[in-house]
Amino acid sequence: MPAVTETRETVEKLAKSSYEWGFETDIEMDIAPKGLNEDTVRLISEHKREPEWMLEWRLKAFRMWLEMKEPEWAKVSHPPIDYQDAHYFAQPKKKPGPKSLDEVDPELLKTYAKLGIPLHEQALLAGVEGAEDQKRLPVAVDAVFDSVSVATTFRKTLEEAGVIFCPISDAIREHPDLVKQYLGSVVPAADNFFAALNSAVFTDGSFVFVPKGVRCPMELSTYFRINARNTGQFERTLIIVEDGASVSYLEGCTAPQRDENQLHAAVVELIAMDDASIKYSTVQNWYPGDDEGRGGIYNFVTKRGACRGARSKISWTQVETGSAITWKYPSCVLAGEGSVGEFYSVAVTNNHQQADTGTKMIHLAPNTRSTIIAKTISAGRSDSTYRGLVRMQPKARNARNFTQCDSLLIGDQCGAHTVPYIESRNMTARIEHEATTSKISEDQLFYCRSRGLSEEDAVGLIVNGFCREVLKELPMEFAVEAQKLLQVSLEGSVG
Amino acid sequence: MNDFLKIQGLEARIDADGTPKEILKGIDLEIPKGEIHAIMGPNGSGKSTLSYVLSGRDDYEVTGGSATFKGQDLLALDPEERAALGVFLAFQSPVELPGVNNANFLRTAVNAVRRARGEDELDAVAFLKAVRAETKRLSMSDEMLKRAVNVGFSGGEKKRNEVLQMRLLQPSFAILDETDSGLDIDALRIVADGVNSLRGPDFSALVITHHQRLLDYIVPDRVHVMAKGKIIFSGGPEVAKTLEKQGYTQFLEAAA
Ligand SMILES: Nc1ncnc2c1ncn2[C@@H]1O[C@H](COP(=O)(O)OP(=O)(O)OP(=O)(O)O)[C@@H](O)[C@H]1O
Ligand SMILES: [Mg+2]
Numbered sequence: 198m199p200a201v202t203e204t205r206e207t208v209e210k211l212a213k214s215s216y217e218w219g220f221e222t223d224i225e226m227d228i229a230p231k232g233l234n235e236d237t238v239r240l241i242s243e244h245k246r247e248p249e250w251m252l253e254w255r256l257k258a259f260r261m262w263l264e265m266k267e268p269e270w271a272k273v274s275h276p277p278i279d280y281q282d283a284h285y286f287a288q289p290k291k292k293p294g295p296k297s298l299d300e301v302d303p304e305l306l307k308t309y310a311k312l313g314i315p316l317h318e319q320a321l322l323a324g325v326e327g328a329e330d331q332k333r334l335p336v337a338v339d340a341v342f343d344s345v346s347v348a349t350t351f352r353k354t355l356e357e358a359g360v361i362f363c364p365i366s367d368a369i370r371e372h373p374d375l376v377k378q379y380l381g382s383v384v385p386a387a388d389n390f391f392a393a394l395n396s397a398v399f400t401d402g403s404f405v406f407v408p409k410g411v412r413c414p415m416e417l418s419t420y421f422r423i424n425a426r427n428t429g430q431f432e433r434t435l436i437i438v439e440d441g442a443s444v445s446y447l448e449g450c451t452a453p454q455r456d457e458n459q460l461h462a463a464v465v466e467l468i469a470m471d472d473a474s475i476k477y478s479t480v481q482n483w484y485p486g487d488d489e490g491r492g493g494i495y496n497f498v499t500k501r502g503a504c505r506g507a508r509s510k511i512s513w514t515q516v517e518t519g520s521a522i523t524w525k526y527p528s529c530v531l532a533g534e535g536s537v538g539e540f541y542s543v544a545v546t547n548n549h550q551q552a553d554t555g556t557k558m559i560h561l562a563p564n565t566r567s568t569i570i571a572k573t574i575s576a577g578r579s580d581s582t583y584r585g586l587v588r589m590q591p592k593a594r595n596a597r598n599f600t601q602c603d604s605l606l607i608g609d610q611c612g613a614h615t616v617p618y619i620e621s622r623n624m625t626a627r628i629e630h631e632a633t634t635s636k637i638s639e640d641q642l643f644y645c646r647s648r649g650l651s652e653e654d655a656v657g658l659i660v661n662g663f664c665r666e667v668l669k670e671l672p673m674e675f676a677v678e679a680q681k682l683l684q685v686s687l688e689g690s691v692g
Numbered sequence: 693m694n695d696f697l698k699i700q701g702l703e704a705r706i707d708a709d710g711t712p713k714e715i716l717k718g719i720d721l722e723i724p725k726g727e728i729h730a731i732m733g734p735n736g737s738g739k740s741t742l743s744y745v746l747s748g749r750d751d752y753e754v755t756g757g758s759a760t761f762k763g764q765d766l767l768a769l770d771p772e773e774r775a776a777l778g779v780f781l782a783f784q785s786p787v788e789l790p791g792v793n794n795a796n797f798l799r800t801a802v803n804a805v806r807r808a809r810g811e812d813e814l815d816a817v818a819f820l821k822a823v824r825a826e827t828k829r830l831s832m833s834d835e836m837l838k839r840a841v842n843v844g845f846s847g848g849e850k851k852r853n854e855v856l857q858m859r860l861l862q863p864s865f866a867i868l869d870e871t872d873s874g875l876d877i878d879a880l881r882i883v884a885d886g887v888n889s890l891r892g893p894d895f896s897a898l899v900i901t902h903h904q905r906l907l908d909y910i911v912p913d914r915v916h917v918m919a920k921g922k923i924i925f926s927g928g929p930e931v932a933k934t935l936e937k938q939g940y941t942q943f944l945e946a947a948a
Binding site: 649 | 751805
């Protein structure tokens with residue numbers, strides 16, 4: 198075979214494989230009619246070319262969902278969601294988007310510019326027609342991986358280390374034993390209303406498997422997914438880390454993401470065996486709606502990690518600035534003796550956003566430890582609630598928890614609430630809880646401004662100072678982006 | 693003719709729980725380029741208020757008079773614009789910024805004023821070099837740079853940190869509000885040196901103090917006595933010595 202042909206074929210193969218590696222959905226795919234019934238579930242399963250057991254699994258979840266009621270206890274309110282008035286599969290791909298950047302909401306573009314996103318990517322993010330056709334990887338990817346070959350190298354490195362990182366749909370076909378064993382083992386379909394819904398209809402998401410003794414050679418990021426722009430409505434992520442292995446996983450994107458789907462209900466399951474460690478970092482910046490809160494995304498997420506092995510560790514770090522409504526409690530089930538759960542969170546609400554977030558630390562085994570650092574920033578007319586549960590089960594001898602919840606209020610029309618639930622069934626367990634509420638004072642603002650900082654820079658600096666303990670848990674580049682994001686999210690909130 | 697800093701008939705009040713309280717009742721003060729003036733006066737006479745009004749704190753309402761700086765209407769500018777123009781206030785009570793790294797704060801401030809003044813920003817290396825030179829001069833440990841701004845600083849450390857900021861921001865007019873109080877004798881010398889070494893045709897200062905001793909180190913061109921919201925007497929450095937010996941009574945009586 199002439200060298201040229203070979204090269205071309207290789208390139209095509211590479212391009213194709215990276216396409217599969219990415220999460221691009223099939224363009225040809227037809228669209229499920231609106232509504233949700235068993236046929237919808239079958240259609241999804243069929244299109245994903247899933248084995249029979251998976252379909253059964255979904256149907257079981259769907260039947261449970263029918264029996265369940267939407268939770269009402271969270272301190273958020275929204276008009277009732279009509280679950281029959283949505284497409285559960287493949288929304289129209291070719292809905293006409295804006296023709297050029299000129300047609301995009303200038304407010305959105307301003308935000309992109311502030312976040313330092315290059316023009317081409319702004320077009321991509323805003324869904325400008327044809328922007329995808331320029332063969333470049335979207336968002337932060339191109340800073341690191343600007344060609345197919347680099348993406349392939351990345352994939353190779355993981356393969357050599359024995360790490361599996363692929364779309365969940367591929368894993369269902371290619372690693373059925375792992376998926377069967379672990380899917381739903383941390384968040385069963387019956388867990389809650391949104392988890393059941395997700396189990397029935399999930400279409401996207403990641404699968405990660407890190408075998409015994411392997412430290413994953415690189416941070417895994419949803420950035421690497423080719424079609425990161427179209428975040429799935431019902432994502433399903435499953436991460437399994439075997440004995441002595443470790444991984445750091447980054448989810449999300451600081452660029453504001455718009456989506457026609459108002460309802461998002463993801464499920465994330467983490468499993469850590471003996472001495473394994475999982476670090477899961479999220480930066481979430483979904484469209485919060487306009488100043489009046491119209492059109493924002495409802496984000497109902499179930500995230501849970503199981504520390505199954507002795508001395509295993511799961512650490513959640515999250516920076517949440519987006520969504521109209523957020524309902525989210527990344528949790529740790531500490532079943533392995535001496536296992537460690539951590540939750541570091543910054544939640545920012547502005548305008549009319551509502552957030553009800555927090556964590557659950559369930560101590561099942563002796564000598565387990567958990568740390569919760571939750572920072573809540575409320576501005577505008579927003580409302581934010583921290584809801585945290587720490588439960589010490591009878592066998593949790595000498596278990597420890599330290600919780601610190603700090604709220605920062607900007608202006609006097611916003612609210613912050615802290616709702617700790619503490620349940621201890623073991624006398625030797627120790628639980629410490631600290632909570633503070635503060636305001637950005639006029640003194641602080643004036644002090645900064647008298648040093649030449651603009652009011653917005655001053656707020657940014659003070660807010661970032663307030664969040665420091667959480668931000669330092671984020672991987673370096675992510676932390677820098679998150680800092681910028683915090684500042685942009687709070688713009689116009691003072692004065 | 694002085695067109696550097698000129699304050700005429702300046703009146704300001706504050707909203708004290710709903711009732712306006714007049715604090716500055718007609719301040720006249722001129723500080724020419726390159727001069728250092730001192731203000732002394734009893735507690736509560738309005739010295740800090742004057743320093744806040746000049747640097748742009750907006751909870752004080754200016755009800756009369758004017759203040760011009762380098763030919764501009766100072767009172768019309770935002771605090772950050774005044775900082776860019778060269779005004780600096782060393783606070784009587786420096787403010788704590790929890791979690792905000794001191795070095796990062798300093799660098800953000802330095803680059804903000806440099807940008808506003810049309811100068812190049814300092815990169816991390818250049819900044820570190822500049823800041824190290826200053827901390828050394830002020831006998832501050834580098835550890836102070838790693839801590840959160842003013843959080844847990846001792847009284848003296850806070851004051852030194854103010855002088856550090858002043859030196860890095862290179863103001864043309866600095867107000868030092870009781871920067872000497874709470875300093876031990878060595879610190880007083882160090883801080884005074886920090887001010888004196890800036891002395892020159894392009895640096896003016898207003899030094900607010902209760903202690904004549906500071907004025908032994910920073911010898912002022914003029915000393916003003918302030919009481920009840922007014923400058924009631926102005927003279928040379930000897931005024932401080934008189935005050936130290938005799939107190940405010942004779943000045944107050946003379947003004948009455
Ligand atoms: N926010 C405020 N509310 C009410 N009164 C105020 C306020 N700020 C200042 N004052 C009053 O204004 C007067 C002048 O205060 P200022 O701090 O300017 O005095 P000072 O000359 O700096 O005193 P000191 O020598 O004690 O520092 C005082 O009587 C003070 O109580
Ligand atoms: Mg004072």
